[in-house]
Amino acid sequence: MITRIHHVGLVVQDADEALKFWRDVIGLEVTDDRVIDDQGVRGVLLKIGNSEVELLEPTREDTGVARFLETRGEGMHHLCFESDDVAKELETAASKGIELIDQSPRPGLAGMIGFLHPKSNHGVLVEFATPIEGAH
Amino acid sequence: MGIGATHIDHVVISSNHSAKTAELFSKTYDIEIKRTMSRPGTGAHMEFAKLDEVVLEFAGPGEPPEGEDPRARLSGFVFAVDDIDAAVKTIRDAGYEVTEPKPAVQPGAKIAAVKSGTNGVPFALIQYGAHEG
Numbered sequence: 001m002i003t004r005i006h007h008v009g010l011v012v013q014d015a016d017e018a019l020k021f022w023r024d025v026i027g028l029e030v031t032d033d034r035v036i037d038d039q040g041v042r043g044v045l046l047k048i049g050n051s052e053v054e055l056l057e058p059t060r061e062d063t064g065v066a067r068f069l070e071t072r073g074e075g076m077h078h079l080c081f082e083s084d085d086v087a088k089e090l091e092t093a094a095s096k097g098i099e100l101i102d103q104s105p106r107p108g109l110a111g112m113i114g115f116l117h118p119k120s121n122h123g124v125l126v127e128f129a130t131p132i133e134g135a136h
Numbered sequence: 137m138g139i140g141a142t143h144i145d146h147v148v149i150s151s152n153h154s155a156k157t158a159e160l161f162s163k164t165y166d167i168e169i170k171r172t173m174s175r176p177g178t179g180a181h182m183e184f185a186k187l188d189e190v191v192l193e194f195a196g197p198g199e200p201p202e203g204e205d206p207r208a209r210l211s212g213f214v215f216a217v218d219d220i221d222a223a224v225k226t227i228r229d230a231g232y233e234v235t236e237p238k239p240a241v242q243p244g245a246k247i248a249a250v251k252s253g254t255n256g257v258p259f260a261l262i263q264y265g266a267h268e269g
Binding site (some may be wrong): 001002003004005008010011012013018020021024025026027028048049050051053055073074075076077078079081093096098114122123124126 | 138139140141142144147149151156157160161163164165166167188189190192199204205207208209210211212213215216217226227230232236254255256257
């Protein structure tokens with residue numbers, strides 16, 4: 001069951017530069033800041049209320065985030081719904097004809113995550129996340 | 137420092153057919169559309185869902201183009217603040233651009249758009265209960 005918007009993902013050229021605005025001026029608290037090597041990104045989570053903003057900076061050129069940055073520039077990348085059971089959400093979405101990017105949950109910055117293909121969502125990239133202990 | 141943002145007030149999904157996109161999200165993700173609004177004279181049609189404290193807004197033209205497949209994109213978010221005038225001053229003092237707060241569509245609310253520093257994200261602030269008198 002989807003319970004809330006976990007985060008909104010933004011692709012940025014330089015996370016340190018972006019933090020000068022979102023953290024230092026807007027005042028959002030950084031709750032996680034990690035390089036995820038296998039995904040080729042640095043991800044920074046910033047808390048606001050019960051949700052978060054996720055900054056994604058590509059660390060390699062052969063990733064979806066890097067291609068997004070190259071073709072579209074900085075901006076909003078995806079919307080993440082929090083669920084208590086990512087696997088079940090993926091299964092339900094597939095049963096409704098939604099094309100999955102991730103066939104099963106995998107670890108991500110927000111916990112166990114799974115992405116759905118934007119072409120099944122009128123062009124919007126959607127993620128499910130189930131936070132795990134120590135995640136957000 | 138900071139602007140006293142309390143939560144994400146809403147996230148906007150723009151679509152050339154907002155009703156169809158709202159219906160897709162509603163059926164696929166079991167999200168209830170709580171409100172629908174068409175603004176006479178503006179040609180806009182909006183549908184709203186609420187997830188916890190965040191409103192998900194589907195916005196598009198009042199008369200969707202015929203024969204085109206629905207196309208949507210994330211097109212901005214709005215943070216709620218307790219004091220929009222103080223928030224605007226903080227942002228300006230830090231060297232970023234933000235518009236003067238003005239009455240919002242929501243009754244009694246004021247809104248201001250942040251014009252720089254946002255990493256390409258359309259970003260605004262809203263304060264409820266901000267109108268004087």
